[in-house]
Amino acid sequence: MYNFYPGPSRLYASVKDFAAEAFESGILEKNHRSADFMQLLEECIRLFKDRLNIPPSYKVFFTSSATECWEICAQSFLNDSLFYYNGAFGEKWKVYTERITGQTEGRAFDIQENLPVEPSGAKDVCMVVNETSNGTALSSAVIQKIREETKDGLVMIDAVSSLGAVDYDISQGDIWISSSQKCLGLPPGMGIMVVSPAALVRAREKNDRRYYNSALFIEDNFDCFQTPYTPNILAIYLLKRLLESLENVRVTAERISRRAGDIYRFLESSGVGEPLIHQPEVRSSTVIAARAEDVRKVMGGLSENGVTVGKGYGRWRDTTFRIANFPAIPDEDFVVLSGLLRNFASQ
Numbered sequence: 001m002y003n004f005y006p007g008p009s010r011l012y013a014s015v016k017d018f019a020a021e022a023f024e025s026g027i028l029e030k031n032h033r034s035a036d037f038m039q040l041l042e043e044c045i046r047l048f049k050d051r052l053n054i055p056p057s058y059k060v061f062f063t064s065s066a067t068e069c070w071e072i073c074a075q076s077f078l079n080d081s082l083f084y085y086n087g088a089f090g091e092k093w094k095v096y097t098e099r100i101t102g103q104t105e106g107r108a109f110d111i112q113e114n115l116p117v118e119p120s121g122a123k124d125v126c127m128v129v130n131e132t133s134n135g136t137a138l139s140s141a142v143i144q145k146i147r148e149e150t151k152d153g154l155v156m157i158d159a160v161s162s163l164g165a166v167d168y169d170i171s172q173g174d175i176w177i178s179s180s181q182k183c184l185g186l187p188p189g190m191g192i193m194v195v196s197p198a199a200l201v202r203a204r205e206k207n208d209r210r211y212y213n214s215a216l217f218i219e220d221n222f223d224c225f226q227t228p229y230t231p232n233i234l235a236i237y238l239l240k241r242l243l244e245s246l247e248n249v250r251v252t253a254e255r256i257s258r259r260a261g262d263i264y265r266f267l268e269s270s271g272v273g274e275p276l277i278h279q280p281e282v283r284s285s286t287v288i289a290a291r292a293e294d295v296r297k298v299m300g301g302l303s304e305n306g307v308t309v310g311k312g313y314g315r316w317r318d319t320t321f322r323i324a325n326f327p328a329i330p331d332e333d334f335v336v337l338s339g340l341l342r343n344f345a346s347q
Contacts, residue, residue: 002307006324007182018241038225044240063191066179074100076215082123087131088314117145122152130162133313135289147172167253174199185328190235260285271345288323
């Protein structure tokens with residue numbers, strides 16, 4: 001089985017052994033306010049910050065999903081909000097935030113263009129930096145420009161399909177959102193929030209404690225290396241053990257970027273399809289969308305050979321397929337994928 005689905009996707013092979021190890025250790029039966037769990041959580045957060053180059057002053061929280069993180073942002077952090085989006089997930093984030101806050105401003109932009117950054121003043125800016133639905137991404141330069149133009153607001157970033165495979169400057173954002181099942185190579189079931197001191201100041205100013213997942217309630221618990229809810233202890237254990245074996249994200253990002261270049265060049269010359277995104281500077285390195293004349297035939301042929309790719313999403317559903325280029329997927333799997341695609345092109 002070769003899995004290129006853009007999440008949940010390929011697990012690191014070591015996860016199987018780590019899961020058995022967790023079972024044997026007894027940690028999965030521990031109370032989440034016990035000393036053993038607190039030690040586990042503290043070490044997991046330390047390793048996460050180290051491997052992803054997260055500033056010491058930022059805090060890391062674990063939730064049930066990235067979608068829950070959207071709600072936490074709306075409830076605990078956002079004032080007036082401005083959403084930039086060019087795909088389904090960015091638009092969904094805006095829609096669900098508006099249902100909670102009552103009002104948002106949205107600025108859509110084309111998938112073939114760089115985000116047209118404008119001064120946002122005191123508005124909080126929200127954006128998806130790696131759009132899973134269409135394979136676009138925002139460059140570090142664009143993110144930095146947004147940071148500079150967001151004078152008095154917060155910058156909130158959904159990096160669900162790229163955190164762990166792209167070497168972001170975390171200081172460019174106040175809140176980063178991700179989850180376990182994509183570039184971290186783990187099973188689904190855990191969301192991640194990386195939160196700046198400025199964002200926590202905002203949460204204290206709002207002082208909204210009406211919700212069980214209030215950021216202040218979460219912070220109070222995580223400061224003691226506990227959680228307000230019974231957490232996904234297995235996910236935390238797996239993440240901690242995996243991080244012990246992983247290189248710094250700078251090294252990982254270089255490998256993923258090189259491989260993405262190879263995949264795009266292959267698509268441009270293979271005859272089986274073409275990249276959906278024409279401009280290299282706005283292409284994602286972790287989710288690659290390919291346009292094909294007969295998407296169902298391509299996906300069906302791959303499936304018959306034990307290869308899973310993602311179908312198109314949203315308005316690209318019937319015209320594209322998507323290839324995950326996540327760190328847990330070995331290079332050898334891409335050799336198999338490219339060989340099959342070449343065969344389809346020659347038929």
